[in-house]
Amino acid sequence: METRISPDLVQSDNDARAKALNSDYQALGNKLSRSGIDIDAVTAKVSEFFVAVPSWGVGTGGTRFARFPGIGEPRGIFDKLNDCAVIQQLTRATPNVSLHIPWDKADPNELRDHATALGLGFDAINSNSFSDAPDQTHSYKFGSLSHVTPETRAQAVEHNIECIEIGDALGSKALTVWIGDGSNFPGQTNFTRSFERYLDAMGDIYKALPDDWRIFSEHKMYEPAFYSTVVQDWGSNLLIAQTLGEKAFCLVDLGHHAPNTNIEMIVARLIQFKKLGGFHFNDSKYGDDDLDAGSIDPYRLFLVFNELVDAEHRGVENFHPAHMIDQSHNVTDPIESLMASANEIRRAYAQALLVDREALSEYQDDNDAIMATETLKRAFRTDVEPILAQARLRSGGAIDPVAAYRASGYRAKVGAERPASKAGSGGIV
Numbered sequence: 200m201e202t203r204i205s206p207d208l209v210q211s212d213n214d215a216r217a218k219a220l221n222s223d224y225q226a227l228g229n230k231l232s233r234s235g236i237d238i239d240a241v242t243a244k245v246s247e248f249f250v251a252v253p254s255w256g257v258g259t260g261g262t263r264f265a266r267f268p269g270i271g272e273p274r275g276i277f278d279k280l281n282d283c284a285v286i287q288q289l290t291r292a293t294p295n296v297s298l299h300i301p302w303d304k305a306d307p308n309e310l311r312d313h314a315t316a317l318g319l320g321f322d323a324i325n326s327n328s329f330s331d332a333p334d335q336t337h338s339y340k341f342g343s344l345s346h347v348t349p350e351t352r353a354q355a356v357e358h359n360i361e362c363i364e365i366g367d368a369l370g371s372k373a374l375t376v377w378i379g380d381g382s383n384f385p386g387q388t389n390f391t392r393s394f395e396r397y398l399d400a401m402g403d404i405y406k407a408l409p410d411d412w413r414i415f416s417e418h419k420m421y422e423p424a425f426y427s428t429v430v431q432d433w434g435s436n437l438l439i440a441q442t443l444g445e446k447a448f449c450l451v452d453l454g455h456h457a458p459n460t461n462i463e464m465i466v467a468r469l470i471q472f473k474k475l476g477g478f479h480f481n482d483s484k485y486g487d488d489d490l491d492a493g494s495i496d497p498y499r500l501f502l503v504f505n506e507l508v509d510a511e512h513r514g515v516e517n518f519h520p521a522h523m524i525d526q527s528h529n530v531t532d533p534i535e536s537l538m539a540s541a542n543e544i545r546r547a548y549a550q551a552l553l554v555d556r557e558a559l560s561e562y563q564d565d566n567d568a569i570m571a572t573e574t575l576k577r578a579f580r581t582d583v584e585p586i587l588a589q590a591r592l593r594s595g596g597a598i599d600p601v602a603a604y605r606a607s608g609y610r611a612k613v614g615a616e617r618p619a620s621k622a623g624s625g626g627i628v
């Protein structure tokens with residue numbers, strides 16, 4: 200397999216850290232064993248937990264105000280895959296890439312060969328009817344799947360069907376549909392009629408879905424439409440999934456909610472009614488949806504994973520949510536941010552695995568609020584970094600991915616190969 204960073208360099212960086220890691224790992228193992236937890240069993244589960252990297256995430260993002268390109272930005276999908284391979288080589292948490300069409304359009308055979316050589320596969324494919332491609336006939340300025348004119352809706356449906364065909368050739372098994380449709384003014388659109396048009400168009404896409412595929416709809420409270428969006432909230436999202444059929448599921452983007460929304464409860468509801476499709480992980484402080492996973496509210500991320508592990512624990516059938524990162528990097532090296540996010544997502548998972556579920560259930564039945572919440576807090580307070588580092592090391596990754604990445608000089612090297620980009624591509628999704 201091709202590696203973008205010298206395995207010798209990773210090895211020597213690991214060698215310098217292995218002694219301290221083993222000591223920390225043993226100490227944590229001793230501590231956990233007093234609670235009846237086998238640390239190696241947790242490490243094995245963490246090693247098997249993967250999250251997909253978005254192809255668009257390896258470029259520098261931007262805001263409505265400006266975009267400041269970084270050094271060595273990927274020139275196209277093949278460069279993006281190379282950058283994704285670095286993230287996977289060092290973290291061993293991100294073997295799959297989520298593509299965005301038309302941004303990543305290329306010969307599917309070449310794409311697959313390039314990815315396979317790098318040890319990468321493809322996760323859900325994303326369509327784009329929130330911006331206009333250069334050659335398209337009908338504009339999405341006033342919507343796509345819910346647009347008032349049938350020709351525009353048909354064009355958006357066609358695009359989604361093409362995404363399914365591309366994804367099928369690449370080995371994807373899911374289509375994620377996120378639309379910018381909505382309104383900026385009260386009265387601009389009719390809520391009911393626009394949702395009817397959307398459901399009708401999604402129904403046409405659904406019919407083109409192969410039997411073993413899933414379709415994910417993603418709700419977003421606002422942006423780019425600021426008064427109403429057609430898929431505004433998890434209620435609308437659930438209605439879509441229930442209306443379309445058994446291959447349709449809700450995708451939860453953590454940043455697409457009002458501040459203080461109880462996202463973990465939404466997750467629990469969607470699990471209960473068998474409609475949780477997966478996640479776009481990121482974080483948010485106010486109204487953004489682009490910050491690195493776990494950077495603002497790691498406890499919320501943990502509480503989301505607490506619901507996922509609870510579902511696993513209860514043996515919920517056919518439960519395999521797709522995990523994807525969706526964030527935009529304006530001030531960091533995107534590779535570093537994505538590695539850090541993959542690590543934070545695994546951290547939340549590892550902490551959730553430590554929750555004593557039998558004890559929690561008893562405290563709940565006894566109405567012992569303080570001990571119930573303390574049971575969660577005890578798991579959350581555990582420093583699981585030795586487990587995460589050991590999982591990476593045992594899978595051939597780096598004990599400290601960001602340190603190994605910096606030591607490799609990868610960014611400067613691609614900076615010399617890739618001319619500075621002038622225009623901004625997408626990234627604010």
Ligand SMILES: [Mn+2]
Nearest residue numbers: 452479525628
């Ligand atoms: Mn998203």
